[in-house]
Amino acid sequence: MKVSGEVVEAAINAGYVQHVASTTSESAGATLVVKAGTTGWVQGFALFLQTAARIKIERVDVAYFLGLYWCKRVEQTIIEGVRIPQVAALCAWSSPQTKCNLSQLANGGSRGGQPAWGGGNTPPPGPQPVTSVNGLADGTLLTTTDTGRVYKMVGGAPIWQATCDDGICSGTSRPTTQAVINAGPATPRNASTVIDQRGRIFLFVGGAPIWQDSCAAPVSCGSPVKVSNWSVDARDHMNEVPADGHLVQAKAGTVDLPVAVTIGGALVTFASPQEIIDAGYGTDWAGRVVAISSASYNHLGFIPPDGTLVQGTSGGTSTPVAAIVGGARINFASPQEVIDAGHGTNWASKVRAVPTRHFNLMPTVPSDGTLIQGSVGSTPVAAIIGTARVNFATPQEVIDAGFGTDWASKVRAIPARAFNDVPTQIIDGTRIKNGTSTSQAAVVGGAKVPFTSMEELEGAGYGDRPLWTVPSRVWDALPVKIADGTRIRKAGSTSQAAIVGDAKVPFTSMEELEGAGYGNAPLSVVPARVWDALSNDIKDGTRIQEAGAASQAAIVGGAKVPFTSMEELEGAGYADKPLYLLPPRVWDALSTRIADGTRLKDAGSASQAAVVGGARVDFVSEQEVIDAGYNGKPMQVIPNRVWKALPTRIADGTRLKDAGSASQAAVVGGARVDFVSEQEVIDAGYNGKVMQVIPNRVWKALPTQIADGTYVKSPGSASVWLINGGRKTAAQQSSNVQVIPTRVLDAIPSS
Incomplete structure (x- = not known):
């Protein structure tokens, strides 16, 4: 920079300056030495004298006039304020936000102890x-x-x-x-x-x-x-x-x-x-x-992060070493297990002591969404879903479940022993999705309860729950029956029930619910469609108790078969079965008649029987059981007292079949009335009844003469006959009239 100027009298008169001077100022040749490879910022800094100057400007103007170019020398004098530098410096900084200041100027810029560029006295040391x-x-x-x-x-x-x-x-x-x-x-x-x-x-x-x-x-x-x-x-x-x-x-x-x-x-x-x-x-x-x-x-x-090694200590004794995986502690059984899980041979230096109390309170199953695998690839990769282990069969299954193509980096190694100890039943209330399809369901009582629409899903309260994808093969293998002991509520309603013996047992009040022991049980909401489709009949083999009483019973053939002592209960094999409490109202309403087709066993012997027409029809050999088609049915054990009390006369109106032939018959007045054609079965109204198969021995032993006092009629006829002594007499009767084939009625002599 070069500035020339002459101080003018007008400036003095105006009070801009107090003296007259003529001076020329040039920039000082300040040089900043920068070390190679250094990145920084440089800022100039100077002190100026503010004054007024007359500046004389000489120039040559060019003009075009009458077809000719004309050159003319022009002199111009202007008066303006100028700033004349007196002292200058350069500041060097590592940040562009920094500003120079007077103290740094006096110190020679940012390089303390360096003389200020432009001359002057040496500043004090920095x-x-x-x-x-x-x-x-x-x-x-x-x-x-x-x-x-x-x-x-x-x-x-x-x-x-x-x-x-x-x-x-x-x-x-x-x-x-x-x-x-x-x-x-x-x-x-x-x-x-x-x-x-x-x-x-x-x-x-x-x-x-x-x-x-x-x-x-x-x-x-x-x-x-x-x-x-x-x-x-x-x-x-x-x-x-x-x-x-x-x-x-x-x-x-x-x-x-x-x-x-x-x-x-x-x-x-x-x-x-x-x-x-x-x-x-x-x-x-x-x-x-x-x-x-x-x-x-x-x-x-x-919750310490994955891979943290901890050990409980209290009173001079210690727990096993464990690794934190998904917020849970996974115990190691040996030093080799620690090494195999990837914690190195120097693992002991990484172990952190925690109170034994805290150690024992830590969960033992990793949080949902954690990927695990047995050490050194000893097991399949699995995800924790609903606090359960869901194994993957292929890498694609892992990707489809939403763990990304980088899923391998998310897998945590645990001992194979610990891997196998993780439960495999998904906890109730978990919302799941079927592989790559759009199907969704809730897990209720260990069973898969599918939703048919988003409205059903949201109505059951699952709209805000995390969604976990399981492989289609896992989806298909999930049970569809809600487990006994599950407390459920109908979506959109206040109705609640317990699942007992695969059946829905509704509660009519909170007193009933609490009396049956369900007050603290988790509540799962099911769609109204699912609620309505649940059975109302408690399955055979279920052990029940009347709430508020000591009475216990078994459900046998849909009926309540009470036990009068623990010996009877144990003798019938119910001691190890779970016990479900029923409200007294439900207990009292249960049938006491064992359903036809139920296979029974006497608790006091090896004897077996079938219930046919409300009666006990004994089998005398395993072959009879097989021939009558009962070998595939579950055997219900009943106390000997109940066995003995069962009737042995088959009830009227029962449809029978001979196990040794195709013959069919109806029981009428305690007698076997044979059908000789399917049309006779239809005409007598037995085609809609369940056919009870009995051993040929029992078939042959049934009486063929209708008991006295029985009212009968033929199909299509309004005439009623009373049977007495093997003869028929016309009678007026509108109820308890048995229909028999015309052929059979015609063969009975009149009185």
């Missing part, structure tokens, strides 16, 4: 170089001369600043080198505090900045050091989460929260001072506890 950060006070500002970075001391550690805005770099900076910075502590000490440009205060625990929403006692925020937002966000000279083994405590209102230790960035709480000592923190542990706010305490969480 701050002494720092050769070790140890012992430097919080807030001390450091500038690395080789990398051009600005650091600020916090709790003994230098923290890199990305900007000097908001007064972050106020004060005198001391020169140092990057090597000195790198040799210093890696993180600030516990209880140190900083405040960023957003006004957020962070308190350090285990080298990590923990945001404090409040500095109210017992939290002590002290005088936080001002740092840049970037310093905290980038975690420069900070840990992402607290290092293991640091003790903290908080106060929620007037309640002291438990002392806790940081493990894997999370908190493990102690219930007593002895637990802290047993975990290895010494009798002087209280002096190392850092107070933090209750919000930050809870925000740290209480």
Whole structure:
């Protein structure tokens, strides 16, 4: 820059300057030496003399006139203010936000101790170089001369600043080198505090900045050091989460929260001072506890990350070593299991002591969505869905279930023994989807209850629940019968019921529900369509008890067969069966007549029988059982007392078939009345009745003469006949009239 000017009298008269001078000023030849490979910013800085000057300008103008070009010399004089540099300097910085100031000018720019470019007297020496950060006070500002970075001391550690805005770099900076910075502590000490440009205060625990929403006692925020937002966000000279083994405590209102230790960035709480000592923190542990706010305490969480190794310790004894997988502890049975699971041969150094109480309270099944596999590939990959293990058969199944093409990186290795111990029944209330299809269902009582529409799904309250995809082959294999003992509610209604013996047993009041022991049972909502389709008949073999009483019974052939003693119950084989309570109203309404076609066994012997027409029809051999078609039916054991009390006369109106032939008959007046054709069966109205097969021996032994007092009629006729002594007499009767083939009626002689 070259400036020429003459001070004019008018400027003096106007008061701009106090003296007249004629001067020429040229820029000083300031040269800044920059080390190769250094990135930074340079800013010029100068002090100027403000004055007024007459500036004489000479120029040549060119004009075009009458077809000719004309050149003319022009002189012009102007008067204007000018700034004449007196002292100049160059400032070098590592950040573009930094500004030069007078103190740096006097110090020769940012390079302390260097004479100011442009001449002048030598300034006083700058701050002494720092050769070790140890012992430097919080807030001390450091500038690395080789990398051009600005650091600020916090709790003994230098923290890199990305900007000097908001007064972050106020004060005198001391020169140092990057090597000195790198040799210093890696993180600030516990209880140190900083405040960023957003006004957020962070308190350090285990080298990590923990945001404090409040500095109210017992939290002590002290005088936080001002740092840049970037310093905290980038975690420069900070840990992402607290290092293991640091003790903290908080106060929620007037309640002291438990002392806790940081493990894997999370908190493990102690219930007593002895637990802290047993975990290895010494009798002087209280002096190392850092107070933090209750919000930050809870925000740290209480579940260590996957791969954390823990061991319970109490009173000098220890639990097995375990790994955290999906929030659960997976115990190891041997050192080799720890190594096989990928924790290395130095695994012992990674184990963290926790109270035995806490260890035992940890879940043993990983959280839903965790991928697991037996160590060294000893099992299939599986997902935890509804606290159950769902195995995958192929990589594509894993991808289809929503775990991505990078699923392999998410798999956690556990011992094959532990893998096989994970339950395989999906818990009730889990919402599942069938592979790549759109079909969805809820698991209720261990069974798959499909939804036919989104309206059904939302009406049953599953709209906001997580959706887990299971392979189609797993979907197809799920049971469809809701397990006994499940408490259900009809969607869109207040109606509730229990599943007992595959049947829906509704409750008419909360008193009934609680009396039957279902007050604390989980409640699963099923679509109205599913509710209505449930059976009302309790299946055979179910052990029941009247709520509020000691009475117990078994359901046999749809009937209630009471036990009069525990000996009877045990003798019938019901001692190990689950017991389901029924409201007295339901108990009293149960039938006491065992249904036809039920296969029975006497608890007091090897005898078997079938119930036919309400009567006990005994089998005398296994072949008879087979011939009558009862070998495939479940055998219901009843007390000997009940066995003996069963009638042996087959009820009238029963349709029979001979096990040894195709012959059919009806029981009429205790006698066997044979049909000789299917038409006779139809005409007599027996085609809609269930055909009960009886042994040929029993068939032959049935009487063929209709008992006295029986009223009969032929198909299509209104005439009624009374049978007495093997003869018929015309009678007037409208009820309890048995229809027999015309052929049979005609063969009975009249009185």
